[in-house]
Amino acid sequence: xxxxxxxxxxxxxxxxxxxxxxxxxxxxxxxxxxxxxxxxxxxxxxxxxxxxxxxxxxxxxxxxxxxxxxxxxxxxxxxxxxxxxxxxxxxxxxxxxxxxxxxxxxxxxxxxxxxxxxxxxxxxxxxxxxxxxxxxxxxxxxxxxxxxxxxxxxxxxxxxxxx
Amino acid sequence: xxxxxxxxxxxxxxxxxxxxxxxxxxxxxxxxxxxxxxxxxxxxxxxxxxxxxxxxxxxxxxxxxxxxxxxxxxxxxxxxxxxxxxxxxxxxxxxxxxxxxxxxxxxxxxxxxxxxxxxxxxxxxxxxxxxxxxxxxxxxxxxxxxxxxxxxxxxxxxxxxxxxxxxxxxxxxxxxxxxxxxxxxxxxxxxxxxxxxxxxxxxxxxxxxxxxxx
Numbered sequence: 262x263x264x265x266x267x268x269x270x271x272x273x274x275x276x277x278x279x280x281x282x283x284x285x286x287x288x289x290x291x292x293x294x295x296x297x298x299x300x301x302x303x304x305x306x307x308x309x310x311x312x313x314x315x316x317x318x319x320x321x322x323x324x325x326x327x328x329x330x331x332x333x334x335x336x337x338x339x340x341x342x343x344x345x346x347x348x349x350x351x352x353x354x355x356x357x358x359x360x361x362x363x364x365x366x367x368x369x370x371x372x373x374x375x376x377x378x379x380x381x382x383x384x385x386x387x388x389x390x391x392x393x394x395x396x397x398x399x400x401x402x403x404x405x406x407x408x409x410x411x412x413x414x415x416x417x418x419x420x421x422x423x424x
Numbered sequence: 425x426x427x428x429x430x431x432x433x434x435x436x437x438x439x440x441x442x443x444x445x446x447x448x449x450x451x452x453x454x455x456x457x458x459x460x461x462x463x464x465x466x467x468x469x470x471x472x473x474x475x476x477x478x479x480x481x482x483x484x485x486x487x488x489x490x491x492x493x494x495x496x497x498x499x500x501x502x503x504x505x506x507x508x509x510x511x512x513x514x515x516x517x518x519x520x521x522x523x524x525x526x527x528x529x530x531x532x533x534x535x536x537x538x539x540x541x542x543x544x545x546x547x548x549x550x551x552x553x554x555x556x557x558x559x560x561x562x563x564x565x566x567x568x569x570x571x572x573x574x575x576x577x578x579x580x581x582x583x584x585x586x587x588x589x590x591x592x593x594x595x596x597x598x599x600x601x602x603x604x605x606x607x608x609x610x611x612x613x614x615x616x617x618x619x620x621x622x623x624x625x626x627x628x629x630x631x632x633x634x635x636x637x638x
Contacts, residue, residue: 265447271470274448278441279474283481285437289430289490290455292437294520298538302545318520319549322562331430335525336470338438339445343528358533370516371537373443373508377546380558381505382496384520385452385513388506388608391494394478396485396580396594399498406503410510411456 265349282390288329291391294339295384297332299324302375304333362421381406445525452519456510463616465609472606476599483595486581498575501558 282292307314314320327401347353358364378384383392383403392400444450448470455467485491498504508527514518516537518526523541526534552558580591 269444269448271448271450271467272473274444274471275450275474279477279481281437282439282478282579283485285433286482286491286493288425288433289515291442291494292441294524298520298541299545301544303547305542306546317549318553318556324549324553329431331427331434334434335438336430338435338440338526339521340438340443340528341435341443342439342444343446343525344442344477345439345524346556346638347529347546350447352446352505353530356529356531356533357605358536363533366515366535367517367533367537368540370512370514371540372544372547373512374516374520374537375512375541375546376548377505377507377509377512377544378541379509379545379548379552380508381502382556382558382560383494383502384505386507386520387494389452389475390478390577392496394475394595394598395480395493396479396583396591396598397496397498398575398578399496399502399506402498402500402502406506407510408456410507410512411453411514412460412510413507414511414514415457415460417511418457 265346279282279390291387291395292335293332293384293387293391294336295378295382295387297330297334297336298375298384300327300330300333301336302374366418366421377410435635441521442525442528446529451522453513453517453522457514459609463612469606469609472602472609476606479595479599479602481593481597483580483591486579486591486595487584489581492579493579495577497559497577499558505558529621621634 278292281282285292303314303320306320307326314326320326342392344353358367374384381403383399385407388400388403388407391397404423450467450470452467452471455471458464458466460466482491482493486493516523516532516533518537520541523534523538527538566623579596581592583589
């Protein structure tokens, strides 16, 4: 099956995603990831803490854990779609970071992403594929922030790789 | 639409995105990082094209009041938050999309990054519970303080209400700006190619091994 072997042009792939995203915008809402991840965090925390979780105001006032929140299923769908794509093209194999420095960078990076999403209430997907195309003022602020952050991050990344 | 229908639509959309992103190796992190570090624009161009299509699509429907726009209060917290996020995504080598996609490919580092994204979110939820800042959006029920730093809510639909000019008009202006950036990138690519061409024999193989590590 040659169709699953070759790498697609990102412009065409992303154009297809855009059209699907517009349909999603008309039926439920535009593509976001951060909200779904927060809800998953809430559900995981509820699993471990049970009723105690409601005593933390954030999970009571802002995000009440709810397994029926549709944004969760976008993330699970991406995991599933990528797994199917990787299996069909025989690209699935376990990749484990080898160096300690990589593990440290990924750990710090993950924490910063989580904190950043919650502080801003948006993630990079809502910034580029939701807020800015809807011309929300927050999108422009977010883009300024993410470009500055990516620049600083690139400097650190370069330093770690070279040093 | 029922809850099950919403979740199903989201799952189908997500699966298509996961598949296409995996097969095209698009990465949002790479779109910003490669442009800054390596002066390669493969992902950046795709990102700009998407934003152009989405701007036209969203503002067209917002002109008629269709669709479900994101409702967020705009504030200084978004610059700070996305600044931290930007550093984090370059260090982790994956953004919110590519962590899921790479996890689907069997990348243990991406699964680890996801785990720590969850932990980071939970830690911040504890902090939020003391500060109640940033104020949650109007659809949620946080108790905002430091309201002076927040700029309210504005998007193409509010612009249309305020000015009476169709949202699509503003959307087309934004699309034109994005197209200008796209053209500038094409010019930059041509000038880089022209610089490399005269000394082509050794230069062709100097492609950095880092570039494939998106």
